[in-house]
Each structure stands twice: as C-alpha cells, then as structure tokens.
Amino acid sequence: SQTIHQWPATLVQPVGSPLSLECTVEGTSNPNLYWYRQAAGRGLQLLFYSVGIGQISSEVPQNLSASRPQDRQFILSSKKLLLSDSGFYLCALSKSGRDEGYTFGSGTRLTVV
C-alpha cells in the first residue's frame, strides 16, 4: 500500500531563516503530489502540486517554493521565513488518472518565531 513519509513532525524556526521540508512516497509510482498548509479556521490551503518530475504548479503566490527532483520526492522550501508561514504543512498524493482521493502524510507543524 502507498505511504507518505514526512518529516520533521515539529519545527521551530526564526524569522528570516531558510526552510526545507521533505516528503517521500512508497508503494506507488508516478503519483500526483501536493503541498497543503492548514491554519486554524482556514482549512486546507493548496500551495503546490506536481504531476511529474520537475513539474510544479503554484496555487498561491508567496515566499515558498517547491521542487520534485525524483518521482517519489517532493520538497517545500523557503529562503527566508516569515511569521505568516507558521502552520501545519501536509504532503499528499493521489494516483495519476484515478479518482480515489488523496493520501496524506502525518504533517509538519512549523512555528516561525
């Protein structure tokens, strides 16, 4: 079965510091991959999605970026964190061409101080 590994679970970073969150996938190939941010009262906000290696679509303009260097690896980055970047970051996958819903990782709670 497909699984998503996401780490770290918790992260506290100072304003202006860089960020790198990694998500890796097992049990499936050529998945669609997603980065979501979840803030209290705001639900799931889609940040980026990728349908293949090197293919990234951005849903929300901000100081975050995403990369997909390998089929099963999805990375969320920032050069300089802002206080407003605090939140719960979730990686998710779906099977390309299949309407079976998304599988989510366990999430990273980021606090920018």
Next chain:
Amino acid sequence: QKEVEQDPGPLSVPEGAIVSLNCTYSNSAFQYFMWYRQYSRKGPELLMYTYSSGNKEDGRFTAQVDKSSKYISLFIRDSQPSDSATYLCAGGSQGNLIFGKGTKLSVKP
C-alpha cells in the same frame, strides 16, 4: 463563493448521540465525494468515499450525496469519544479534490 462550504462548528454531543455533518458545494462537475477524519496534530485520513448520488454505509458511518441539491452529509451513529476529531468533506472530478474547511466534533463521555 467557496466551492465547498462547511460549518466549522465546534459541535459538541454526548456519547451515543447521532451526529449529522453537512456540506454544500457549488461545482456541478463534481463526480465523487469524500469525508476525511483528522485527529489533532495528525494528517487527514479517508473515512468515506461516494461516487455520484446516493448513500454509502460503513459500520456506524453513513455518507449521503444529493447532487440535485449539491448537499453532502455524514451521519455517525452511536457516537464515541474516539470520534472526536475534525471532519472534512471534499468534492472532486478528474482527480482534483476541493476540501471544505472542516467541522470540529467533540463527543463527551
């Protein structure tokens, strides 16, 4: 207008109660609908999947979709404290899912 609207709650019920969670959606192209359950500080997990209109039952959980009124429901029978979580509805088509904001449910023993 948001594509999927969901009352955020919070909703508090006594143990054993029947819980009704609801969403409305605006996109007529949605073909499948899902309910996710999210425990605190965890990722959402798929709870129920329904394709097109109709009902689906799984144990204490029943999902209903009425495409004519664009209404999605989740019923929980004999609710338990372990059902305390945030429930997110979602509608989708062509592999894309749109989520509601989630309803926070608390079941009191």
